[in-house]
Amino acid sequence: MPLIKNRYGKGRVRIMRIHRDGDKQDVSQLSIKAMLEGDFGRAYTDADNSTSTSTDTIKNIVNVVARENTALSTEEFCQVLAKRYLDLYPQARSVSITAHETKWARLAVDGELHPHAFLLDSNGKPTVEIHATRDGMTMSSGLDNFTFMKSTQSGWENYYTDKYSTIQPTNDRICATSMVASWTWSGKPASYPATNAKILDILLKEFATTYSPSVQNSLYRMGEKVLAAVPEISEISMACPNIHYIPMNLSAFGLDNNNDVFLPTDEPHGQIECTVGRG
Structure with a gap:
């Protein structure tokens, strides 16, 4: 029986990035799903894991790239993350990244925006979706609910x-x-x-x-x-x-x-x- 299609990765990888610029701080809280496609079929059909990294490693890469890129927008961060997977894994043909953002709005105190205090903005979640291959990348942004x-x-x-x-x-x-x-x-x-x-x-x-x-x-x-x-x-x-x-x-x-x-x-x-x- 042929294996028609497969992909694997890690979902709901939650990260909070804090970018510090003097007294002012910016926060970005994301839930990331990273999925790889490529030469991974033997893990399914032949119990051969030799080309497949662990999903825990896929999660660890999200955390490392987040630490290295605290100032990037969600779109730019997801682009860097997708490229990191393709650079690390020659057996990967493509990677798909989906990010949902929990929005934090800067708290106003006495009419001025506070440098490091925030309120949860629960109306809608900003989203980013990326599909990257070795030939190029497509990306969309949006809002959910x-x-x-x-x-x-x-x-x-x-x-x-x-x-x-x-x-x-x-x-x-x-x-x-x-x-x-x-x-x-x-x-x-x-x-x-x-x-x-x-x-x-x-x-x-x-x-x-x-x-x-x-x-x-x-x-x-x-x-x-x-x-x-x-x-x-x-x-x-x-x-x-x-x-x-x-x-x-x-x-x-x-x-x-x-x-x-x-x-x-x-x-x-x-x-x-x-x-x-x-x-």
């Missing part, structure tokens, strides 16, 4: 209906989602963190300041704006589960409900996804 909403200026009308349709059209509804988004780099920006922040700002501004006839249309326009403003990316993908807010029926209490009181629910939810790229 970033939640945002607006209480009006959203609708759903003039849609296709059939005998199973029950939802009523509206031009005034809450629009909320927990977005998973990623953008693929085609060039290196002056700063990955600053460009990632710019992309998020563009997405949120378009969402907040324009009427949404559908989540589909909003996502497309959000992607258009990002691509127009950030030449270093080739495409952006967004997946947005609709967090529903259902108007409560208060008629039993002699009360109307003029879009004032809702039941929040995220199950089941609509799932809207798209990728917007250059022509």
Whole structure:
């Protein structure tokens, strides 16, 4: 029986990097998954481990590269890490790195940002994904489960209906989602963190300041704006589960409900996804 495909590595390698610059310190907390592909099949088929390093060693390399590179952005750190694996293991054909960041925001004290005190920012996790071979590297950055909403200026009308349709059209509804988004780099920006922040700002501004006839249309326009403003990316993908807010029926209490009181629910939810790229 042929071994069709295999890869192996280490997942959920947790590290906290602290970069010290005088009194000011910066922190970067990551969960890393590093997976190798190459000449490792004999460990599966022939119980021959001679080409396979241990997954514990793969973890140790993450820690060493982190110690050597405390100041790098997550994107740059993952690039250095991928190259280290390829340099160490000639039997490796490719390496895939995935990083999820736990965000820490600098604490403000008396109106000034503190040099070494932080608050947990729990809205969304920044992500980086890299696939590196000996011929090149592809990389994307993004956000996982970033939640945002607006209480009006959203609708759903003039849609296709059939005998199973029950939802009523509206031009005034809450629009909320927990977005998973990623953008693929085609060039290196002056700063990955600053460009990632710019992309998020563009997405949120378009969402907040324009009427949404559908989540589909909003996502497309959000992607258009990002691509127009950030030449270093080739495409952006967004997946947005609709967090529903259902108007409560208060008629039993002699009360109307003029879009004032809702039941929040995220199950089941609509799932809207798209990728917007250059022509």
